[in-house]
Amino acid sequence: MTMFVDRVVLHLQAGDGGHGCVSIRREKFKPFGGPDGGNGGHGGSVSLVVDPQVHTLLDFHFRPHVKAENGKGGAGSNRDGANGADLVLKVPNGTVVQAMDGTVLADLVGAGTTFQAARGGRGGRGNAALANTRRKAPGFAELGEPGERRDVILELKSVADVGLVGFPSAGKSSLISVISAAKPKIADYPFTTLVPNLGVVRVDEYTFTVADVPGLIPGAAAGKGLGLEFLRHIERCAVLVHVVDAATMEPGRDPLADIDAIEAELAAYGGLADRPRIVALNKVDIPDGRDLAEIVRPDIEARGLRVFEISAVTREGLRELTYALAELVEQARAAAPAPEPTRIVIRPPAVDDAGFTIEQAPDGAYVVKGPRPERWVRQTNFDNDEAVGYLADRLARLGVEEELAKLGAEPGDLVRIGDREFDWQPTLYAGMDFVPGARGTDYRLVEKPSRPTAAERLAARKARRQRPPEEAEPEAVEVTDAADEDGE
Template structure:
């Protein structure tokens, strides 16, 4: 049964925003007291949070589909809907979040570090929030925005100071078991270690962690053996320790050729050339192993390596090794810049980005893509003519209508807003304020109006002109 998972594909969906409410205040002797529809609640986010007590992604391997709750709809009497609850997913320290194409979205390091993987939809505005000097009694409300969703890939890269690397059965697990309190599985056959093991070691005043990486073999960087699965756990380590077997029974192997083979795989994987390295000649408790260690030590030192002869069985050379590792770890920590380790990738928009695009496709259809137009379409109730006219006015004020004319669109041409698999398609009719002639002044109810002084009429006309010049978006953030 699988007990350790370090890579999963997670299918997540944030909560949808609640719909706004279209309501008119009513009480005795006051049948039309003005709009009082409340806003819909925000949909819940899907958040990834680092939890030190979590060491594997096993839970998400078994149940990869996760969804936050939806926001509640608004109600009359200016009552806003309840926000959806955020879904908090605990992940191990050192989790990397990627999209389906392999682009890094976030690199989560440190207890409590969080990342919003899917954002909940905004709640729709009620007709009370949509009211203005020109639109005194809107007969519509905005629908809630759908929550974001999709697939993300979680990869776990072990956070450790030192990585023990070497061939299978080189004695890495035995070494970490005597250097620390870790209790890895130890046996006399290759690939005994199937998951990275972590141990805490004290060298003088320095406390550091050591990772025992499953055995590497030639071709590991291309996926041979288990190496490719666990080479990512070496990336975060500050120091690499080559554990070389001096008592191997294989005639075609020796410590020098083992070192060359592992170095070739590390170089092929890339990004590890700047890590300091130590060499441990292991199993010197075996007579032939001790002799071989003495033979190859001069060659290794001539290559610039600091060499330690050790035996996990006899507990020989461990104290010197732990102090040498502590010194290298302390230097690596001091050299690190004083900044947050967590990395979240932000891709800002260009300063000249209009927020949408208008393109003409081969079949003659004009397609509008952009965050605002697509969001507004999702928030529109197409069964309500007034809401449709409001959408048309918003698009016109944004500049979509002008850009359609520049692109060559004519009356009756097909226009689609949104991606191919989820678009709203309609026959375009260019207008100054779309639908104004057909629907009159949308949202106005003359029964609410009393005779107005001339100054008030002039002020209202000025408000109409101002609204035509700029987008009115209520309390909805851009």
């Protein structure tokens, strides 16, 4: 049995970036030829693209978890890792992408329209790319940045020019089957149509699409019956057609009451009050239906609605109805605003934009927020002291240390960047030149006995100079003993 799915929750995961490589070139007669670690490849992104050949979200219903390919790690000899392949998901025309809180992220209308739903992570730089005049052979490389994870809701809103609305068994499916090539299910019981049907109608040089949605009943906008699930499929329609059963035998039913009930549901759903309406009194091939149509037609026209008496069986009145629909559709298209050309807007950062902000959390921690500091933390290998020192230098150059000092941060205070927490030690961010030690280490992070500072050494030297002569330490005199020279 064919399923129609028009709403799914999709769990997207972009590819992670590959790690950079730590490598030193070693050749004969060149035991230390310099760093040659390659960069990691970027992770693949997840994009949604409109494909005219796709009409339902069924594939995502069975496979809601989607993951793009990871980037490959770098290698020695300056070999960069391969980028992960981007994952392109084909969606129907009219798909609306929403965040889990209901925020609309994209409205995909038109073949080829593309939306990048999850961005792949950046690849980490190898030690060859991190080398400079002070750090000639880095003993570390950057980690690949994790790809973006996101949960989104996909909703399909059919893109049609004309929407057929009415009670169950009013003849909507029969009507769309005779004015277009659509082949919906037709039977003599209510709720035969369980999914929206689309058909293309051609009238002379005019072409437009018609949507047939499942029958509406009182309370549909509040979730009764099938109406709430499919009312969104007529949101984009430029014209609405009330298909009314003029030969119904149900008690309490008549064309005017049916129109009032459907209009009440459309008003409760909202957003459709400005669409032009046409009334199609169907089943006039039945004598009772024709008589009732002739009786109620003046009352309907008194409401300002155009009325057409039709029969989907004998095709009576269909030519006039389709010409009227084509006229209204062309008027709606002419009144629609012209699409604006694509404009590229460049917004340079403000002169006083530091690229980060620092706020104090309720627990007393200083929280550093900004795309660059957070990305640097994600790319740092905290098992490598040299990489941690490099991170400290980058944050110091960005001005994080200076801003923390202005906010009153003291050594040992908790600083949080992204998902990492640190005890702030200003001595790490003194801006000193890097002095290489053992590979993978930073001398500023190695625990060692405290040494007097330059100021303390200068003060001690001055104190020794100012001592009285009697307190001066005797000079060391080298004494040579002859017996010692003889070894006795």
